[in-house]
Amino acid sequence: MKAGIGRRLWGAGVALLFSVAATPVWAETCVIDDADREVCLAQPASRIVALSPGATELVFAAGAGDQVVGVVSFSDYPPEAKQRQSVGSHTRLDLETVLSLEPDLLVGWVTGNPHEQLEKLQRLGMSLYLSEPRRFEEVATSLERLATLAGTRERGQVAADEFRAGVGELRERYADASPVRVFYQVWDEPLMTVNDEHLISQAISLCGGKNVFGELPRLVPRIGEEAVLAADPEAIVAGGMGEENRDWLDDWERFEELNAVRRDNLFFVPPSLIQRPTPRLLEGTRILCDHLETARGRH
Incomplete structure (x- = not known):
């Protein structure tokens, strides 16, 4: 009788051991x-x-x-x-x-x-x-x-x-590209851009561009139209109030004295592809690089 009870207890113990072993254990x-x-x-x-x-x-x-x-x-x-x-x-x-x-x-x-x-x-x-x-x-x-x-x-x-x-490929491709002076518009009212600490500015640099407002102290500084006219960028890049809305770029066409306007270097990049720090930033940067390559051809 006692031997039978012992065997059952031993069997239950083995079953419990295997059950614990089969349960996933996650360390913090x-x-x-x-x-x-x-x-x-x-x-x-x-x-x-x-x-x-x-x-x-x-x-x-x-x-x-x-x-x-x-x-x-x-x-x-x-x-x-x-x-x-x-x-x-x-x-x-x-x-x-x-x-x-x-x-x-x-x-x-x-x-x-x-x-x-x-x-x-x-x-x-x-x-x-x-x-x-x-x-x-x-x-x-x-x-x-x-x-x-x-x-x-x-x-x-x-x-x-x-x-x-993908980032490495772009860095190698544009390592020796001639620089293009770029103004990136991140918002319209108030007019806003980015400095060199921002990912968008780093995308510009990766493509061989130079952010004309890169040295400003704030990450997303407010500027005026006069500042853009004084900087006279070779290319203006913007997103907009939607993935296909180029209205912000159309507003710059009235400033015919700007190099970017004279050379038709007003470029649109869908904002979700370049304004969000996600893997799709790579897709947006490729579009940006293509635009700056077009600008180089219009020097």
């Missing part, structure tokens, strides 16, 4: 975000809320699109992102909706989200990764770090490697 995973903060998760994120359109693109590109449960307005890429629950805009989050989604990871925007709302979410126990790549390489490392937190490392690594390779 930590990364450093773009605000130089350590972000740690006990398990891979399974419910992610992205708090900017750029963050949404990065998470999907890192292979974690299936884990995204919430996004902000204008999160229009990839198309699947439009099917996710809206949590307000990046400038005003709907905290009640964010909390109702029970996220285990928020991906915020360093300078784009309201600090007080991010702080409140953290006080409520939310894990927050702050994103704002400022260099091409940081786009690649963002993919790697987000993939690490989401448990999609292989897919994130592939995306990061492809991005690095």
Whole structure:
């Protein structure tokens, strides 16, 4: 009798041992975000809320699109992102909706989200990764770090490697290109541009261009039309109020004294391809490089 009980207990112990061994064990995973903060998760994120359109693109590109449960307005890429629950805009989050989604990871925007709302979410126990790549390489490392937190490392690594390779090809192709003096218009009213710390200016440099306002102290400085006339760029590049809206460029055609106007060097790049720090920045930079190559031919 006792022997039978012993055998049953031994069998139960072996079964329990195999059950434990078959259960995935995740060590705590930590990364450093773009605000130089350590972000740690006990398990891979399974419910992610992205708090900017750029963050949404990065998470999907890192292979974690299936884990995204919430996004902000204008999160229009990839198309699947439009099917996710809206949590307000990046400038005003709907905290009640964010909390109702029970996220285990928020991906915020360093300078784009309201600090007080991010702080409140953290006080409520939310894990927050702050994103704002400022260099091409940081786009690649963002993919790697987000993939690490989401448990999609292989897919994130592939995306990061492809991005690095594409940037390397452009850097080699335009390394000896003659410089083109460029004004990039990021907004119309007030008139705004970018300095050399901005990713857009680094894209200009990658294509062999020179940002005529690159030395200004602010990342996104306000300027006047007079400043553009004084700088007299060889090319003017702009996005617009939409992916196909060239109205901002049309406004410059009245300044016939500008070299960019005389040479017909008024170029459009869809804003989502160059104003978001995501892998699609590579596509936008290729378009920009083609435009600047056209400008070179009109010297």
